[in-house]
Amino acid sequence: MDNMEDNIKCVTCTAPVNIAVIKYWGKRDEELVLPVNSSVSVTLDQAQLRAKTTVMASPSFPNDRMWLNGKEQSMDSKRIQNLLNEIKQWRKEKHNGDTCTDGLLMWKVHICSENNFPTAAGLASSAAGYACLAYSLAKLYNVEGDLSAIARRGSGSACRSMYGGFVEWDMGSQEDGSDSVSRQIASENHWPELRVLLLVVSDQQKSMGSTEGMQATLKTSQLMDRRIQCVPESVEKIKEAILKKDFKTFAEITMKDSNQFHAVCLDSCPPIFYLTDVSKQIIQLVHAFNSSCGITKVAYTFDAGPNACLYLLEEDVGRVLSLICHFFPPDKDDLNTFVQGLQTPSISPLKVLLWT
Amino acid sequence: MDNMEDNIKCVTCTAPVNIAVIKYWGKRDEELVLPVNSSVSVTLDQAQLRAKTTVMASPSFPNDRMWLNGKEQSMDSKRIQNLLNEIKQWRKEKHNGDTCTDGLLMWKVHICSENNFPTAAGLASSAAGYACLAYSLAKLYNVEGDLSAIARRGSGSACRSMYGGFVEWDMGSQEDGSDSVSRQIASENHWPELRVLLLVVSDQQKSMGSTEGMQATLKTSQLMDRRIQCVPESVEKIKEAILKKDFKTFAEITMKDSNQFHAVCLDSCPPIFYLTDVSKQIIQLVHAFNSSCGITKVAYTFDAGPNACLYLLEEDVGRVLSLICHFFPPDKDDLNTFVQGLQTPSISPLKVLLWT
Numbered sequence: 001m002d003n004m005e006d007n008i009k010c011v012t013c014t015a016p017v018n019i020a021v022i023k024y025w026g027k028r029d030e031e032l033v034l035p036v037n038s039s040v041s042v043t044l045d046q047a048q049l050r051a052k053t054t055v056m057a058s059p060s061f062p063n064d065r066m067w068l069n070g071k072e073q074s075m076d077s078k079r080i081q082n083l084l085n086e087i088k089q090w091r092k093e094k095h096n097g098d099t100c101t102d103g104l105l106m107w108k109v110h111i112c113s114e115n116n117f118p119t120a121a122g123l124a125s126s127a128a129g130y131a132c133l134a135y136s137l138a139k140l141y142n143v144e145g146d147l148s149a150i151a152r153r154g155s156g157s158a159c160r161s162m163y164g165g166f167v168e169w170d171m172g173s174q175e176d177g178s179d180s181v182s183r184q185i186a187s188e189n190h191w192p193e194l195r196v197l198l199l200v201v202s203d204q205q206k207s208m209g210s211t212e213g214m215q216a217t218l219k220t221s222q223l224m225d226r227r228i229q230c231v232p233e234s235v236e237k238i239k240e241a242i243l244k245k246d247f248k249t250f251a252e253i254t255m256k257d258s259n260q261f262h263a264v265c266l267d268s269c270p271p272i273f274y275l276t277d278v279s280k281q282i283i284q285l286v287h288a289f290n291s292s293c294g295i296t297k298v299a300y301t302f303d304a305g306p307n308a309c310l311y312l313l314e315e316d317v318g319r320v321l322s323l324i325c326h327f328f329p330p331d332k333d334d335l336n337t338f339v340q341g342l343q344t345p346s347i348s349p350l351k352v353l354l355w356t
Numbered sequence: 357m358d359n360m361e362d363n364i365k366c367v368t369c370t371a372p373v374n375i376a377v378i379k380y381w382g383k384r385d386e387e388l389v390l391p392v393n394s395s396v397s398v399t400l401d402q403a404q405l406r407a408k409t410t411v412m413a414s415p416s417f418p419n420d421r422m423w424l425n426g427k428e429q430s431m432d433s434k435r436i437q438n439l440l441n442e443i444k445q446w447r448k449e450k451h452n453g454d455t456c457t458d459g460l461l462m463w464k465v466h467i468c469s470e471n472n473f474p475t476a477a478g479l480a481s482s483a484a485g486y487a488c489l490a491y492s493l494a495k496l497y498n499v500e501g502d503l504s505a506i507a508r509r510g511s512g513s514a515c516r517s518m519y520g521g522f523v524e525w526d527m528g529s530q531e532d533g534s535d536s537v538s539r540q541i542a543s544e545n546h547w548p549e550l551r552v553l554l555l556v557v558s559d560q561q562k563s564m565g566s567t568e569g570m571q572a573t574l575k576t577s578q579l580m581d582r583r584i585q586c587v588p589e590s591v592e593k594i595k596e597a598i599l600k601k602d603f604k605t606f607a608e609i610t611m612k613d614s615n616q617f618h619a620v621c622l623d624s625c626p627p628i629f630y631l632t633d634v635s636k637q638i639i640q641l642v643h644a645f646n647s648s649c650g651i652t653k654v655a656y657t658f659d660a661g662p663n664a665c666l667y668l669l670e671e672d673v674g675r676v677l678s679l680i681c682h683f684f685p686p687d688k689d690d691l692n693t694f695v696q697g698l699q700t701p702s703i704s705p706l707k708v709l710l711w712t
Contacts, residue, residue, distance in 0.1 A: 227578075
């Protein structure tokens with residue numbers, strides 16, 4: 001959508017959420033947001049979860065301003081500034097280099113972003129938000145290129161939200177970060193039976209932000225360098241499992257990587273805890289279920305917070321939802337919102353969000 | 357105590373509990389109980405915590421039998437059998453080798469062991485128990501030698517309960533385990549200001565026993581080999597800190613090693629969890645307290661369970677107990693038993709066991 005009447009240029013875009021199966025944890029360059037290891041994620045369907053961003057530029061705006069879910073935010077954030085400066089730089093280079101004094105570049109911008117899911121649900125929304133902002137600004141300034149490198153400047157994992165389906169963020173090796181970009185492993189149509197259940201354990205803000213946590217782990221965990229050595233093999237194996245639609249291998253690597261990520265957090269000093277007793281109960285339930293099935297049917301993964309993301313195949317959604325409902329019965333006032341998302345098999349209600 | 361009238365030979369001994377500051381986790385030989393790394397512990401005063409074992413041998417006993425805190429236990433345990441066979445072997449070798457047909461060796465034994473603290477408190481009692489058994493049997497059979505090698509056959513960490521004060525269990529390098537023995541780093545009189553607070557978080561049995569857990573970690577954790585590489589340096593540094601009575605270094609290595617041990621448990625597949633939300637709250641409280649003091653005044657360590665062991669200096673016991681009491685107030689019916697152990701500064705009561 002493009003609108004250039006009355007000296008206002010306006011663009012609106014949406015972007016999806018992604019959930020990592022090989023986690024990004026640790027930057028080798030804070031400023032350029034370059035990671036210490038490659039990561040892999042699954043992009044969720046925008047019908048259930050997405051960020052929507054409108055960017056406007058006008059000569060009549062006295063300042064840059066930004067609203068997130070209707071609430072004004074500071075534009076002083078280094079991440080926002082880096083992202084905005086980087087994309088303006090692209091426009092300058094596209095035109096006359098640093099001498100470019102293009103009107104649009106002088107105009108101030110207004111950014112409005114909102115999510116179609118409760119922010120309070122504690123679901124990582126920054127990846128979708130920054131991906132969306134990068135995409136919208138690229139349209140606004142009419143520049144082209146690998147936008148994952150722009151999104152990355154806002155939030156590392158945002159670069160993986162630039163594609164649907166299964167996505168790898170290659171850590172790259174260049175000092176300037178030019179090869180630290182994402183690419184699609186397989187499209188959203190590749191594995192239509194795959195489903196995701198997001199179990200909202202807590203809607204509290206996390207105790208320690210990712211940026212701070214990553215720095216602490218890199219600086220203090222003695223085990224972290226071993227993790228960094230282990231990741232490349234996990235990345236190759238899970239990419240192969242995705243291409244082959246080998247659920248068992250996909251699930252086992254996913255769980256192992258999640259646990260390893262939380263292990264290096266615990267090995268940090270002071271230790272960083274994201275999993276709670278309820279998170280652990282979910283982990284134990286998944287292992288018990290897989291064990292009773294005699295085959296790995298469900299995988300869990302946890303980001304920097306207590307909420308579980310379960311991967312499973314469509315045919316098992318009913319059984320797993322029933323199980324979760326049995327062990328984690330909803331509060332009375334949650335009955336109607338306990339399950340959200342795609343239509344699910346008829347079961348007792350539970351606080352589960354369901355997406356492709 | 358020795359008693360040899362009426363054809364009954366009877367010996368009673370006591371042995372102390374020890375709490376590791378560098379953890380033992382993983383065996384390189386299951387049968388001989390040889391560890392993958394050396395470990396270091398502090399032996400607690402027997403006035404507060406000890407095991408007491410009476411062993412009797414008589415030609416009138418038809419079978420070997422054993423009672424633990426008044427309840428009969430099976431003697432089929434491989435650990436008990438290994439320990440008993442090993443010490444009988446020592447007696448044989450002391451006399452005429454394998455041809456020895458000494459009457460005492462033919463007699464059946466009765467073993468009665470009890471702890472002076474509630475078994476339900478979830479405090480590791482097997483170390484004290486097996487140390488005591490090894491010592492009592494050595495007296496019974498009148499053999500001499502490094503008894504830590506005998507105690508080790510019952511439970512690895514038992515070998516560290518053979519000495520008071522600060523003890524190292526050297527992993528050794530011999531295949532037959534002959535050099536995998538414990539030795540005293542410093543005596544119980546070396547650091548009289550050091551105190552221990554044991555915080556009983558749960559008196560439940562642990563979900564996964566140590567033997568099984570160690571095997572799982574060695575087999576499945578990718579981070580474990582890095583831990584094994586890191587331990588020797590930690591052992592050397594903490595021994596130096598103990599000898600210098602350098603509390604800060606002692607405390608920091610203790611906390612780091614505890615967290616690293618729980619990190620490799622979490623990195624196992626399926627993951628092993630011993631810390632609960634309450635354990636984590638204690639960890640966070642200790643870091644917050646140290647941070648507010650501007651110096652490391654308290655160290656925590658957690659064995660294969662949720663109960664915390666805090667090391668601190670005598671001068672800080674009052675403040676720390678008050679803090680614990682504030683954040684973890686006792687239930688009404690626990691008021692009288694909330695604090696046990698040495699006399700403590702006057703504070704509100706809380707469920708804390710206090711020892712030298």
